[in-house]
Amino acid sequence: MPSELESAMESLIKVFHKYASKEGQKATLSRRELRELMESELSNFLMSQKDPAAVDKIMKDLDTNGDGQVDFEEFVSLVVGLSIACEQCYQMHMKKMAKQ
Numbered sequence: 001m002p003s004e005l006e007s008a009m010e011s012l013i014k015v016f017h018k019y020a021s022k023e024g025q026k027a028t029l030s031r032r033e034l035r036e037l038m039e040s041e042l043s044n045f046l047m048s049q050k051d052p053a054a055v056d057k058i059m060k061d062l063d064t065n066g067d068g069q070v071d072f073e074e075f076v077s078l079v080v081g082l083s084i085a086c087e088q089c090y091q092m093h094m095k096k097m098a099k100q
């Protein structure tokens, strides 16, 4: 039985490949695949994705090697960035709860 963290890592890999394999190169996300992934899998965390320019901006930020595709390593940096932001919210929430 995989642990909670191991399951989370497996989910990351599965979600990435579910979208990456849709079209073109099978092991990287195109702009359209990235948009689909963000809309379906990150809709609660990325409210601003209704702005079509937001996907372009995120794509540009993620595509560190500049090949117009987001590979797994580049994708993970998005997840890490979002996780850090969420963890800060979580800490603030816990502090608020402690005061009550």
Ligand SMILES: [Ca+2]
Pocket: 062, 063, 064, 065, 066, 067, 068, 069, 070, 071, 074
């Ligand atoms: Ca890339």
